[in-house]
Amino acid sequence: MKQETRKDEIIRTAAKLFKEKGYSAVTMRDLATEMGMKAASLYNHINSKQEILKEIIISLAEEFTSGLQEIQKSNKSNIDKLKDVIELHVNITSKNTYGMASLNNNWMHLKEKLEYYLQLRSNYEDEFRNVLQQGVKNNEIINGNIEVMLFSILSTLRSLYLWIPKKEDLNPEELSQKLSEVLINGINKKID
Amino acid sequence: MKQETRKDEIIRTAAKLFKEKGYSAVTMRDLATEMGMKAASLYNHINSKQEILKEIIISLAEEFTSGLQEIQKSNKSNIDKLKDVIELHVNITSKNTYGMASLNNNWMHLKEKLEYYLQLRSNYEDEFRNVLQQGVKNNEIINGNIEVMLFSILSTLRSLYLWIPKKEDLNPEELSQKLSEVLINGINKKID
């Protein structure tokens, strides 16, 4: 664990404000006030507001990409890979709910890195879809509409940032487990 | 079907822009350009930018509230009520994917109507939770973690606005049906 630099602190504080009001509505003066300094002083640590957004989003996006690649390498069943992906989302989101808000809602304000981000996201969805498709092929997953399944699961995982802060009684392990249960088996009571 | 007024057109166009860039990043000049007029001219039809946001969000929020109340009145099973709620979300979202983006992401920029909106949202979640709780009590729904179920289903439904425009091959009826299938029964292949 490296120690947090002043730049890191600014980025972390910015992410918090971006979650509350969105990237565009947060001014450098807002951020400075929250940091206990003047706006001009921020520029001794960062080059621009845009750079802050880039740091927040790209580092998270790359974390998801490498996490999923790692999961794909294993020889587990596709259902177990899916459980690992759920755990990946819970873990990354638990560590940084503020940043996840920007990843979900402020990516369109990226400038130079926009295309790169869109590429990462698109590849991620393709890999995710692949797990589901292989699961269907191997008779682990129902032969239903893949896009509906993908959308449903991914929407839930992408919304975790909104919900984890409100449910701190569940630790990440419990949450992953219960979430897997619901996403994979549904909520329907089978007749015994 | 009443005919669309110029004000309606402005609101619809604004919703589209708000979805693309967020409320704060859209300027009255952007909106005017998209409408083919000058910014000052917008003010002959609307009183402020804030009013536009209010119209978009509150009308949708009230539509959800009255829709859910209607569903609650019926004598159906709780699983069938849940299916009706899913259909409600699909129908409202299909008609106005742009507005749904503001409902989800720009509500914090409401001023006078913020408290009212938060009340509607909170009540809606309570009613939704109630359907699940009654379902568990009546042995229709598994006796799992209600909050995880609520979060998972509601997150998916609230994200529909992002996904419906990309999947126009599915009509609302098919989509509701397939979504109910996945949200209620999961994706797990049962061993026959």
Next chain:
DNA sequence: GTCTATACGTAGATAGAC
């Protein structure tokens, strides 16, 4: 109902003192 002109505030960012 749309325009031009404009008021007034505030945005991101820089210069240079300490």
Next chain:
DNA sequence: GTCTATCTACGTATAGAC
């Protein structure tokens, strides 16, 4: 590394002509 002072651009909104 933080400050004050400041630049330039652009934000919402109004006044008044056509």
